[in-house]
Every structure is written in structure tokens, then in C-alpha cells.
Amino acid sequence: MTTSDGLPSAPRGVYLSRSQSACVVQWDVPKTPNGTIIKYTIYLTAMWIDAPPGAQAVEYSQENFNPYTRMGTFPLRFLTPNSWYKFNMTASTYAGQGEFSSYTASTSTCEVPPGKPITPSPPAMPQAADVIKHNGYPITLSQVSERTGPVECYHVLVVELKDEMSLRTMPNVDQLKVVSQQEAASSGNNVTAYVAMAFNRDDFVEDVFLGDGRKTSCAGTGRRKREQSVEDIYDEVYTNSPLKPGTRYTVVHRVYGSKPQDGSQPLYSSSGYSLPIMTAPSPGNNWMLILIILCSAVIVLIILTVLILLIRRRKQRPPRHVREDISDVEGFSDTPFISDQTGLRMQEVTRTADVADGDPTSTRHHGEHHGSKPTIMENYRPLPLKIMAISDRDLTWDDISLTSRLLGTGNFGEVRKGTVNLDGERLPSAIKVLKRGADEAARQDFQQEVDIMRHVGYHPYIINLLGTCDHQGQQYMALEMAGNGDLKKYLRTSRVLETTSAAYGNTRQTAGTVSTLSPVQLLRIACDVATGMEHLSSKDVIHRDLAARNVLLTDSLIAKVADFGLSRGDGIYEQTSKRAVPFRSTALEALSKRIYTTQSDVWSFGILLWEIVTLGGTPYSGMKSGLLLRRLREGYRMPKQRNCDEDLYQMMLQCWQRRPEDRPTFSDLVEQLKNMMEDKSSYVNIENDDDFEYEIIDSDDNDDIDDGDDAFTG
Structure with missing residues (x-):
């Protein structure tokens, strides 16, 4: 200067x-x-x-x-x-x-000049299963800003997902081939779309029903289509024809700019694919319904007759000790929601009996490599039918036999392996023992867990109560045994190809797959848990501590919801006591306001899904409770894992919606997981590649219960 x-x-x-x-x-x-x-x-x-x-x-x-x-x-x-x-x-x-x-x-x-329209959001799909009909379902569209130029036409494109089609294999939305509905129906396995609805900016409607049969056009409801030799997207009249029953569809929202005056192709933007939805099955004809009712009535009469004969016969002779499969009971199946095409659970689980130390119930917990010949477990022992009917009985001290093997510690004491005598039959059991000298609050909590389990009753996807005993002031709770332990440890054990390391962390695979569990088995475990939680929800029970560590696996890899120590049976619960909270898996409204509902459990189920996909990774790895609460309030959610399909990740995000009423119900989740299992696509990729890394397991992974932060105790 x-x-x-x-x-x-x-x-x-x-x-x-x-x-x-x-x-x-x-x-x-x-x-x-x-x-x-x-x-x-x-x-x-x-x-x-x-x-x-x-x-x-x-x-x-x-x-x-x-x-x-x-x-x-x-x-x-x-x-x-x-x-x-x-x-x-x-x-x-x-x-x-x-x-x-x-x-x-x-x-x-x-x-x-105007440019390409702003990209619209994918159509929002229905959350409630009861609004999905056999010929269509409601969707919600979003109008876009005209900042980059006028928008003159909105199209709703429908794609039928045939056979093994999945969103992962679909072409880019801007490369979709758009044909007439008749051509799309006869296109075989080719990916084609047809226009179901069209709106201009004045006639745009957000909430529409896909398949309602109405005719629409971007020319508007008050104009007629012009005679023309070339198809014109701005004037063509489209019919929103009914969808096919029992068929999967995905929807794309496409937005067109101003109609070019020179006859060139118009500029447009397309949303991503919506989540696939399967239409309901065909309702059938009235005569078929009448025939089914008549046949059902005849079957009921036959069953009642057989039961009466069995009761009379039983009175005439001593009781027999029966061991019958759960699948013999109407309404309970060992392979829920799985068609014959996907195979039976017991045929896919490859486990062998391992009789150790004279214990006939012990089994190997190591999975066979994929491709080995399936075997059915010889020592699988579901609860007998008579135990299902009466699972809340009072036991005498002579009915209980404890071993020295410690299975774990609970909120009130310890859990030991043992057996219980029920109607003359010795069954393996996990027996909770209330610690001696427990205060009155611990006794009340112990009794509350018993009361809730009695209220819940028997269900194949929860750990069932066999009975209770009070002996010399010591309280005991006998629970159904699950031989493969808790899900979190089992998922981490399935990382059998993981490089051995002294400390947990990201470790690289060397060959093969990344888990001994197959993608179908991982989805089935998730569906088992969702089904068990659906039952708890129907009983107005809030679990409050749903996580992989509180899900137990039987010898046949049936997942059962366990540990009702924090559960409440009030439908809605406000925590007022000074008690630690499992902050990694607890819903945002429960962390900040201490208000719990079934929808809070849905949030926790989303975290459990993440644990399943990551094979036991630590949620929010490295975050302490105070930081986590602040990040969740700001909208942070865990990112998608590279081995996780987009549909499954969207399910997690739906579970983590900020407003509880925007989250799906457990019935919705069961239905979606059921559809995923029927789909032959792999929603969890376990194939190894050079870039795969396991999700981190924190060295302080046991801090799931945060008892040092006032923000998480009430």
C-alpha cells in the first residue's frame, strides 16, 4: 500500500x-x-x-x-x-x-430459462395393514416447489414386482420404461411401469387411493383429450385401474416441467422407489365363504367329539407323560409365516446334539457352515401341551431341583440351571432366585414380574413362566429354558470368521461369509421377536427393555422375548422412580420425558433390528448418554449398514420416528417381515468381500444401563 x-x-x-x-x-x-x-x-x-x-x-x-x-x-x-x-x-x-x-x-x-424440476419425495405408503385392500391401497403424494421452473404435470407410476424382483435390482428410476397398463401386465419379467394417475398443479391431490378406477389427465378435469397421432403426456387420459390381489407393487412420483414448444422431450424429475406393498388376497365369492364356514363347523364338531372321548378315556387310566410339539396346537406354529417354498425352520437350522457331563439337554452352540446337510435336532423339547394350559402354578420345594451352574444375574438376584417337576415330568428350567436379604422394593419388583408373566399367559415367542415357589422366605421363579442363550452373544459368536483380537473393534474377514447365520434365519429371528411383542402389546404390556441381550434362543433358534423385570402392564407408563435406564435402546420420548408406551417398544425393536443386521454391534458406539440424547433430539439416526437392504433400513427408520404415533405397530412389523421372508431377496447380505468390516463392539459394552447420568434416571 x-x-x-x-x-x-x-x-x-x-x-x-x-x-x-x-x-x-x-x-x-x-x-x-x-x-x-x-x-x-x-x-x-x-x-x-x-x-x-x-x-x-x-x-x-x-x-x-x-x-x-x-x-x-x-x-x-x-x-x-x-x-x-x-x-x-x-x-x-x-x-x-x-x-x-x-x-x-x-x-x-x-x-x-427453466430447468429440471426439483426431485419429489417418494410416495408415502400406508402404515396400517387394514387399509391395504385386495385391489389397491392409499398413498400420499407431495407437491414440489416451482423454484426451478413451472411444474405442469404430476404422474404416479406403478411397477409390479414379479417373482424375484427387489428394489436392489431395479433400474434407475429415470430409465424406467413407461408403457400402457395392458403392456405392463404382459411384460413378463421385464421391469416396466404404467401411469396410474396424472394431475396438473391446480388439480393436484395429496391423498389418493391407488386402484380406485378413476380417470385423470394433466389437461385437467374440465378438458377433453385432443385428437393426436403421438402420445402426449400432458393431454393423455390415464385410468387408475384396480391392482391385482396378493401382488407386490412399488410406486414412483414423476414431475414434468413446462411443455416444450419445439416438440422436444420435456424435462422431468423422478422420486425414488417407494417401499413395496403387497395387496391383500382376493376375498373370494360368497359361496366359497359359506362352504368354508360349514366345513369349519364340521371340523369343530369332530374336534369336540374327539376331546370328549379323550377326557373319558383319561379318567379311566393313569395320566400319560406326553411330549408333543407346539406345532400341534391350533394357532401356534414352530415356523410362523413361512411357506413351503422357503423351507421349514427345523430343516434350515443345522445343530447337532452334544451330550456333555451327562446332561442330556446340553447342545453345541456353534453353527455349521452354509451348504452342509441340514439335520433335525434330536433333543428338541418344546413344552408339553398340558404345561401350556397351566403355566402359572404354585410349586413345592420338592418340585424344584437346582444345579450349581449359574446362567446369569437379574435385577433381583441370580438365575441358575435346574429342573421342575410338572405333573410327574421333569423339565429343564432357568430358575430365578431372589437374593437373600432383598429389600421390600426388590420383593415387589420380583412379584410384579411374576404377575405380568401370569397376565401375559402362554405364547411360543416369549419365555414362559412354569411356576413359582416360596420356601423358607426364599422366592423362586421357574422359567422356560432356552438352550442357546441370549441373542446378543449368539450373534457375536456367529462371527466365526472374524480375526481373533484381544480387543473388540472393526476386524476384517478372510474368506467365505461373515456369519454362520443365513439371511433367512436373521429375518426369522426378527419376526419371532416382533410376534412376541405383538402379543405383549395386545395385553397392554410395555417391555421397556427390549434389546438383543433380552431375547433368548432355543436349541432350534426360535427367538423368545425375555426379562420382564422392567415391564409394566398399564398400556402407558410414566417413570417416577429413581431407576437407571437402558439408554442405547430406549425411545427418545422415554429418555427425555420418561413416558413409555408400546410405541416406545417399537423404537427399541428398531435398535434390535440394527443389532441383528450388524451381528451384535454396539448401538451408538462410543457415545455417552448425554451426547446421545442431544444428537437424537437434533434428528440423528444410525446410518444404513452396507450389508443392509434399503427396505430393511427404512423399517428401522420408521421405528425411530420422532412422534410415537408415526411409528408402525408390531402387527405392521410382523406383516412386513412376513412379506420379506416370502420374498427370495437377501435383505441382509452375509457374503464376504474385501471391504467388509464388522460393526464395532465397544469395550465398555456393558454400559447399556446408564446409572451415572441424571438425565437418564428419574
């Missing part, structure tokens, strides 16, 4: 011109430079063409233009579409920035 430098006056003769591809600004030097001009700064003001009331202009600047050429070039492709620009500028010396010039003349503006 020189002592003679001062601030320059404004540049003169600012002139704007426009070529086919750019706007060019030129100017003359200031009348009074007051020193050496070192740079010019151009200020751009962009205004939305045909802007709605209240729209704000966008202002920004670019500097360091050559002080000798005195010209600035602005290519149209770098400017905001559907805008007009005006310019002014300043000159700078070493002393600083000088005065502003006047704007370019209003008769000379840089107008940028």
Missing part, C-alpha cells in the same frame, strides 16, 4: 450482454481511482421468475476479476434456473473497497 492510496469511486459504464450460453458484464475504470486498482467485485442478485408473493431475492458476490480486462463471464449452466439476474460492482485499491456502481439497466437482464 502507498501513502497516496485511497478508496476508489464506483466503476462506470456497467454494461450487461447475453450470449446463447452466458451472461457477460463489462465496465470502465472508476472516474477517481485514488490509487492502483487491484481487483473488482461483482455482486449478483437473482430473482425467481414469476415469483410468488413473499419470495426473497438471492444475493451473492464474486471477486478478483482482472482489473485490466474489466469483464466478467457467467455461464448459464452455473446460474440458478428460472431466474433473472442483475449486477453491480465495486473496485478495490490497497486502501480497501470503494463505492458501489449502479445496477445494470432494467432493460438488460440476464434471464436463465
Whole structure:
């Protein structure tokens, strides 16, 4: 800087011109430079063409233009579409920035033509199963901003997902081949879409029913289609024909800009694919319904007759000790929701009996490699039918036999392996023992867990209560045994190809698959848990501690919801006691307001899904409770894992919705998981590749219960 430098006056003769591809600004030097001009700064003001009331202009600047050429070039492709620009500028010396010039003349503006419409959001799918009909279902569309240009046409594209089609194998939405509905129906396994609905900006409707049979057009409801030789998306009339019963569909929302006057292809943007939805099965004809009712009545009469004969026969002879499969009971199946095409659970689980130390119930917990010959477990022992009917009986001390093997510690004491005598039959059992000298609060909690399990009753996907005993002031609770232990440990054990390391962390595979559990087995475990939670929800029971560590696996890999120590049977619960909270798996409203509902358990189920996909990873790895609560309030959610399908991740995100009422119900989750299992696609990829890394397991993984932060105790 020189002592003679001062601030320059404004540049003169600012002139704007426009070529086919750019706007060019030129100017003359200031009348009074007051020193050496070192740079010019151009200020751009962009205004939305045909802007709605209240729209704000966008202002920004670019500097360091050559002080000798005195010209600035602005290519149209770098400017905001559907805008007009005006310019002014300043000159700078070493002393600083000088005065502003006047704007370019209003008769000379840089107008940028409309561009591609803003990308719309995917159509929102229904959350409740009862609104999905055999011929269609409701969806919600979103109108887009016209900032980049006028929007003249909205299309709803429907794609039928046939056979093994999944979203992972679908083409890019902008490359979808759009045909008539008749052509789409006869396209075989080719991916084609048809237009079900069309709206212009004035007739746009957010909530519509896919398959309602109505006719729509972007020309509007009051205009007739023009006679023309070439199909015109702006004037074509489309029919929203009924969908096929029992068929999977996905939907795309496509938005078109202004109709080109030169006959060229219009600009458009497409949303992503919506979550697939399967329409309900065909309701059938009335005569078929009547026939089914008559046949059912006959079957009921036969069953009643057989039961009466069996009861009379039993009274005439001593009781028999029966061991019958759960699948013999109407309504309970060992392979829920699985068609014959996907195989039976017991045929896919490859486990062998391992009789150790004379214990006939012990089994190996190590999975066979995929591809080995399936075997059915010889030592699988479901509860006898008579135990199902009466699972809340009082036991005597002689009915209980405890071993020295410690299975774990609970909220009230310890859990030991043992057996119980029920109607003359010894059954393996996990026996909770209330610690001696327990205070009154612990006794009340112990009794509350018993009361809740009695209220819940028998169900194949929860750990069932066999009975209770009070002996010399010591309380015992006999529970159904699950030979493969808790799900979290089992998932981590399935990482058999993991490189051995002294500390947990990301470790690389060397070959094969990343887990001994198959994708179908992982989904079935999730479906088992959702089914058990659906039953708890129907009984107005809130679990409050649903996590992989509180799900137990039987020898045949049936998942059962366990540990009702924090459960409440009130439908809605407000925590007022000073008690630690499992912060990693607890819903946002429960962490911040201490309000629990069944929908809080749905949030926890989403975390459990994440644990299943990551094979036992630590949720929110490395985060402490205070930071986690703040991040969740800001909208943070765990990202999608690379081995997780988009549909399954969307299910997690639905479980983690901020508002509890926006989350799916457990019935919805069971239905969606059922559909996924019937689909032959792999929703959890367990194939190894060079870049795969296991999700981190924190070294302080046992801090799931945070008892050191006042924000998480009430």
C-alpha cells in the first residue's frame, strides 16, 4: 500500500450482454481511482421468475476479476434456473473497497430459462395393514416447489414386482420404461411401469387411493383429450385401474416441467422407489365363504367329539407323560409365516446334539457352515401341551431341583440351571432366585414380574413362566429354558470368521461369509421377536427393555422375548422412580420425558433390528448418554449398514420416528417381515468381500444401563 492510496469511486459504464450460453458484464475504470486498482467485485442478485408473493431475492458476490480486462463471464449452466439476474460492482485499491456502481439497466437482464424440476419425495405408503385392500391401497403424494421452473404435470407410476424382483435390482428410476397398463401386465419379467394417475398443479391431490378406477389427465378435469397421432403426456387420459390381489407393487412420483414448444422431450424429475406393498388376497365369492364356514363347523364338531372321548378315556387310566410339539396346537406354529417354498425352520437350522457331563439337554452352540446337510435336532423339547394350559402354578420345594451352574444375574438376584417337576415330568428350567436379604422394593419388583408373566399367559415367542415357589422366605421363579442363550452373544459368536483380537473393534474377514447365520434365519429371528411383542402389546404390556441381550434362543433358534423385570402392564407408563435406564435402546420420548408406551417398544425393536443386521454391534458406539440424547433430539439416526437392504433400513427408520404415533405397530412389523421372508431377496447380505468390516463392539459394552447420568434416571 502507498501513502497516496485511497478508496476508489464506483466503476462506470456497467454494461450487461447475453450470449446463447452466458451472461457477460463489462465496465470502465472508476472516474477517481485514488490509487492502483487491484481487483473488482461483482455482486449478483437473482430473482425467481414469476415469483410468488413473499419470495426473497438471492444475493451473492464474486471477486478478483482482472482489473485490466474489466469483464466478467457467467455461464448459464452455473446460474440458478428460472431466474433473472442483475449486477453491480465495486473496485478495490490497497486502501480497501470503494463505492458501489449502479445496477445494470432494467432493460438488460440476464434471464436463465427453466430447468429440471426439483426431485419429489417418494410416495408415502400406508402404515396400517387394514387399509391395504385386495385391489389397491392409499398413498400420499407431495407437491414440489416451482423454484426451478413451472411444474405442469404430476404422474404416479406403478411397477409390479414379479417373482424375484427387489428394489436392489431395479433400474434407475429415470430409465424406467413407461408403457400402457395392458403392456405392463404382459411384460413378463421385464421391469416396466404404467401411469396410474396424472394431475396438473391446480388439480393436484395429496391423498389418493391407488386402484380406485378413476380417470385423470394433466389437461385437467374440465378438458377433453385432443385428437393426436403421438402420445402426449400432458393431454393423455390415464385410468387408475384396480391392482391385482396378493401382488407386490412399488410406486414412483414423476414431475414434468413446462411443455416444450419445439416438440422436444420435456424435462422431468423422478422420486425414488417407494417401499413395496403387497395387496391383500382376493376375498373370494360368497359361496366359497359359506362352504368354508360349514366345513369349519364340521371340523369343530369332530374336534369336540374327539376331546370328549379323550377326557373319558383319561379318567379311566393313569395320566400319560406326553411330549408333543407346539406345532400341534391350533394357532401356534414352530415356523410362523413361512411357506413351503422357503423351507421349514427345523430343516434350515443345522445343530447337532452334544451330550456333555451327562446332561442330556446340553447342545453345541456353534453353527455349521452354509451348504452342509441340514439335520433335525434330536433333543428338541418344546413344552408339553398340558404345561401350556397351566403355566402359572404354585410349586413345592420338592418340585424344584437346582444345579450349581449359574446362567446369569437379574435385577433381583441370580438365575441358575435346574429342573421342575410338572405333573410327574421333569423339565429343564432357568430358575430365578431372589437374593437373600432383598429389600421390600426388590420383593415387589420380583412379584410384579411374576404377575405380568401370569397376565401375559402362554405364547411360543416369549419365555414362559412354569411356576413359582416360596420356601423358607426364599422366592423362586421357574422359567422356560432356552438352550442357546441370549441373542446378543449368539450373534457375536456367529462371527466365526472374524480375526481373533484381544480387543473388540472393526476386524476384517478372510474368506467365505461373515456369519454362520443365513439371511433367512436373521429375518426369522426378527419376526419371532416382533410376534412376541405383538402379543405383549395386545395385553397392554410395555417391555421397556427390549434389546438383543433380552431375547433368548432355543436349541432350534426360535427367538423368545425375555426379562420382564422392567415391564409394566398399564398400556402407558410414566417413570417416577429413581431407576437407571437402558439408554442405547430406549425411545427418545422415554429418555427425555420418561413416558413409555408400546410405541416406545417399537423404537427399541428398531435398535434390535440394527443389532441383528450388524451381528451384535454396539448401538451408538462410543457415545455417552448425554451426547446421545442431544444428537437424537437434533434428528440423528444410525446410518444404513452396507450389508443392509434399503427396505430393511427404512423399517428401522420408521421405528425411530420422532412422534410415537408415526411409528408402525408390531402387527405392521410382523406383516412386513412376513412379506420379506416370502420374498427370495437377501435383505441382509452375509457374503464376504474385501471391504467388509464388522460393526464395532465397544469395550465398555456393558454400559447399556446408564446409572451415572441424571438425565437418564428419574
